[in-house]
Amino acid sequence: xxxxxxxxxxxxxxxxxxxxxxxxxxxxxxxxxxxxxxxxxxxxxxxxxxxxxxxxxxxxxxxxxxxxxxxxxxxxxxxxxxxxxxxxxxxxxxxxxxxxxxxxxxxxxxxxxxxxxxxxxxxxxxxxxxxxxxxxxxxxxxxxxxxxxxxxxxxxxxxxxxxxxxxxxxxxxxxxxxxxxxxxxxxxxxxxxxxxxxxxxxxxxxxxxxxxxxxxxxxxxxxxxxxxxxxxxxxxxxxxxxx
Amino acid sequence: xxxxxxxxxxxxxxxxxxxxxxxxxxxxxxxxxxxxxxxxxxxxxxxxxxxxxxxxxxxxxxxx
Numbered sequence: 001x002x003x004x005x006x007x008x009x010x011x012x013x014x015x016x017x018x019x020x021x022x023x024x025x026x027x028x029x030x031x032x033x034x035x036x037x038x039x040x041x042x043x044x045x046x047x048x049x050x051x052x053x054x055x056x057x058x059x060x061x062x063x064x065x066x067x068x069x070x071x072x073x074x075x076x077x078x079x080x081x082x083x084x085x086x087x088x089x090x091x092x093x094x095x096x097x098x099x100x101x102x103x104x105x106x107x108x109x110x111x112x113x114x115x116x117x118x119x120x121x122x123x124x125x126x127x128x129x130x131x132x133x134x135x136x137x138x139x140x141x142x143x144x145x146x147x148x149x150x151x152x153x154x155x156x157x158x159x160x161x162x163x164x165x166x167x168x169x170x171x172x173x174x175x176x177x178x179x180x181x182x183x184x185x186x187x188x189x190x191x192x193x194x195x196x197x198x199x200x201x202x203x204x205x206x207x208x209x210x211x212x213x214x215x216x217x218x219x220x221x222x223x224x225x226x227x228x229x230x231x232x233x234x235x236x237x238x239x240x241x242x243x
Numbered sequence: 244x245x246x247x248x249x250x251x252x253x254x255x256x257x258x259x260x261x262x263x264x265x266x267x268x269x270x271x272x273x274x275x276x277x278x279x280x281x282x283x284x285x286x287x288x289x290x291x292x293x294x295x296x297x298x299x300x301x302x303x304x305x306x307x
């Protein structure tokens with residue numbers, strides 16, 4: 001049940017999906033992989049929206065060069081663990097929710113433990129090898145993965161529902177070469193916001209998800225585009241031959 | 244076939260039937276960095292495309 005303060009805090013979005021929808025958000029545990037550019041936007045909007053349990057994981061410390069886009073962190077946080085800074089910002093935005101912020105490197109060894117109690121996974125990583133780990137974990141647990149990635153003015157997003165949609169490996173069979181990417185805060189804002197919107201729709205059962213659709217944002221030309229995708233029957237991660 | 248390239252330009256090539264992998268090679272595009280849609284649907288490099296097909300090649304990103 002929502003208390004009076006919660007009904008007031010969330011009153012504008014309760015108009016969208018009712019108190020029932022808000023209670024569903026409150027009961028949802030989310031795992032946010034990364035507290036960088038995408039993780040900042042995702043975690044801030046998820047905290048503000050009232051997702052009940054947020055676990056955010058990042059192994060890095062805040063650097064001055066992060067601050068053009070990583071809006072979870074302030075100038076005074078330079079040199080501090082991103083997880084610590086994230087915890088303070090998120091609980092400051094919404095003290096009604098439970099926030100757990102961990103200084104960890106996500107790996108095959110700890111991913112099961114990190115995902116305990118989480119109902120959905122938010123991809124805010126900066127590399128494909130860890131994204132593939134998240135993808136596999138989502139498939140094994142049959143929980144959704146909300147993918148997003150950015151570079152410069154460009155970004156992409158899709159929603160992966162195990163057993164129903166193409167998985168990340170179906171869409172991106174191979175990781176692109178690791179490079180230092182240019183990053184603009186507002187691109188993180190666009191893509192991270194799309195990912196959170198997808199998660200809200202999934203939990204509250206509203207709207208049409210980005211299922212089997214890869215959305216592209218080209219900020220330089222102000223264009224949104226999408227491509228249809230489908231499960232690859234020979235996918236090494238999600239094909240029936242694997243499970 | 245008509246091809247939309249990652250830089251936004253367009254090209255038309257007169258291949259009756261070619262593997263996506265070979266088309267990318269011909270265009271000098273590293274297949275690891277792009278995804279290709281044939282008539283709006285993402286396809287693997289092993290697929291083929293013909294004269295009537297429209298390809299769109301997009302460079303996907305990995306940052307966060």
